[in-house]
Amino acid sequence: MSSAVTLTVNGAEISVPQGATVAVAMTMAGQPCRISVGGAARGPLCGMGICFECRVMIDGKSHCRSCQILCEPGMDVKTDE
Amino acid sequence: MNRDSTTRFDVLVVGGGPAGMAAAIRAAECGLSVGVVDDNAKLGGQIWRAGVSSDSHDKDAAKWHNLLRTASVTMLCGKRVFHQPERGVLWAEGSDDLVELRYKNLVLATGARERFLPFPGWTLPNVMGAGGLQAMVKSGLPIAGKRVVIAGTGPLLLAVAAYLRQHEAVIPIVCEQASWSALLRFAGSVVKWPAKVAQTLQLKKEMAGVPFAANSWPVAAQGEDKIESVTISRKGRLQTIECDYLACGFHLVPNIELPSLLGCEIRVGYVKVDEFQQTSMPGIFCAGEPTGIGGLELSLVEGEIAGLAAADSKSQAQALFKTRDKLRSFARSLDHAFSLRSELRSLASPATLICRCEDVSYARLEEPTSWRAAKLQTRCGMGPCQGRICGPVTQFLFDWNPDSVRPPIFPSRLESLGAEAQKEPEQVVGTGGRG
Numbered sequence: 001m002s003s004a005v006t007l008t009v010n011g012a013e014i015s016v017p018q019g020a021t022v023a024v025a026m027t028m029a030g031q032p033c034r035i036s037v038g039g040a041a042r043g044p045l046c047g048m049g050i051c052f053e054c055r056v057m058i059d060g061k062s063h064c065r066s067c068q069i070l071c072e073p074g075m076d077v078k079t080d081e
Numbered sequence: 082m083n084r085d086s087t088t089r090f091d092v093l094v095v096g097g098g099p100a101g102m103a104a105a106i107r108a109a110e111c112g113l114s115v116g117v118v119d120d121n122a123k124l125g126g127q128i129w130r131a132g133v134s135s136d137s138h139d140k141d142a143a144k145w146h147n148l149l150r151t152a153s154v155t156m157l158c159g160k161r162v163f164h165q166p167e168r169g170v171l172w173a174e175g176s177d178d179l180v181e182l183r184y185k186n187l188v189l190a191t192g193a194r195e196r197f198l199p200f201p202g203w204t205l206p207n208v209m210g211a212g213g214l215q216a217m218v219k220s221g222l223p224i225a226g227k228r229v230v231i232a233g234t235g236p237l238l239l240a241v242a243a244y245l246r247q248h249e250a251v252i253p254i255v256c257e258q259a260s261w262s263a264l265l266r267f268a269g270s271v272v273k274w275p276a277k278v279a280q281t282l283q284l285k286k287e288m289a290g291v292p293f294a295a296n297s298w299p300v301a302a303q304g305e306d307k308i309e310s311v312t313i314s315r316k317g318r319l320q321t322i323e324c325d326y327l328a329c330g331f332h333l334v335p336n337i338e339l340p341s342l343l344g345c346e347i348r349v350g351y352v353k354v355d356e357f358q359q360t361s362m363p364g365i366f367c368a369g370e371p372t373g374i375g376g377l378e379l380s381l382v383e384g385e386i387a388g389l390a391a392a393d394s395k396s397q398a399q400a401l402f403k404t405r406d407k408l409r410s411f412a413r414s415l416d417h418a419f420s421l422r423s424e425l426r427s428l429a430s431p432a433t434l435i436c437r438c439e440d441v442s443y444a445r446l447e448e449p450t451s452w453r454a455a456k457l458q459t460r461c462g463m464g465p466c467q468g469r470i471c472g473p474v475t476q477f478l479f480d481w482n483p484d485s486v487r488p489p490i491f492p493s494r495l496e497s498l499g500a501e502a503q504k505e506p507e508q509v510v511g512t513g514g515r516g
Contacts, residue, residue: 017133017221018133019221020133020221021221023217027207027222028223032306033206036437036440038434041307042437043206043307045210045437046195046212046470047215047216047220048127048213048216049161050469051437051466051470052438052465052466068159
């Protein structure tokens, strides 16, 4: 893998390959992307920006589709609740 | 937010997968100003998605990417078309901007998505689409040593299995719901296409040692925070397999939301086109999966025809008709071989969620009698995916037909929608045809 990018997922640091999407970081960290209306953990489904299951909060902004956003150093990502 | 820029093109292409790339290249070669807009960070679509590692592009992808580099095409990546404020104008939203795109002729190459079917546990994390998991791995997800059960239907399952295997995933089984007889008939028809035969042989080599079961499908996924095992029905018997991921897709459904919004006639779920790939709307062309699920080669040639026709190079377009028509018969055999068996209609239990955005269970959908009634009574299909996932599900389960498409066709920022109010008070958009 090429050089790594370090970001924060639900308060814990994680390093991912350069060019990895935020959805990948969430899955690697074993963290749900969002909590559903009924309170269940959800992760990426379609991987291509259609299903909206991978919505996360990035630097305080919610509803970001993590499968279409690349990880950047220092990004603060949280499960979207 | 105001419109940040306005760009005019002779030919605008929406969608930068193989069909869109081919259309853009051929139109640009005719000397016209051409733009391609795509919501991904790079062109290539799903099949040629650029990875984080130096996954060698296949030869086809490299060839078309090179042609695109030498052609004079404006590429607008990371921008999602969500609205048509007036005829000949589209708005696309980027991560923090809004662009207005004006065109003389338009080529729609919006591709397809996977069809998902509900079964208990399908909403657990790490249950993904087959193409979905492949996209995640291309985007950097480590998969070496992980156990991935692959299930569903369609040729994508094998392609994904081969890809994941190359990346050292452990694949306990590939479950294909189609029957052996349907698969054999399909194999018989593949023989007519040398390129497809070569692909199949290559796949067979890459798949050596991976168990493949026909007449098999997932019936439930189990797990606490994420999937831990999947139960499959295999030749009438239930079998539970431990896994880290379930990659599960039931062939493809075309992305016809934008064509519908623009008023293009939809026939049996696909965009209707004439021999020049022109839709029912003059000057709007369509190529690739939205006109019928047919795979890479068909998408490329349809894209070329659409691009040439949009550039008014009719005779050059005509020269490609024969190739296209031959490939279309392959598309028809695909549809036939991978049609869904009726047992898949009874996988969901009353508590299984059908609409994942709004958490609407199967039980709650037993009362409504139409898609519209379900939306009003239960909010099924009213969440951010706008029914893109549960729409095809309810079509299969209940035979419901989708409503007309309304703008914005993707959830958009209020600032972007507000740009409408800053326009002179001319007409507000039409709502497109009934699907």
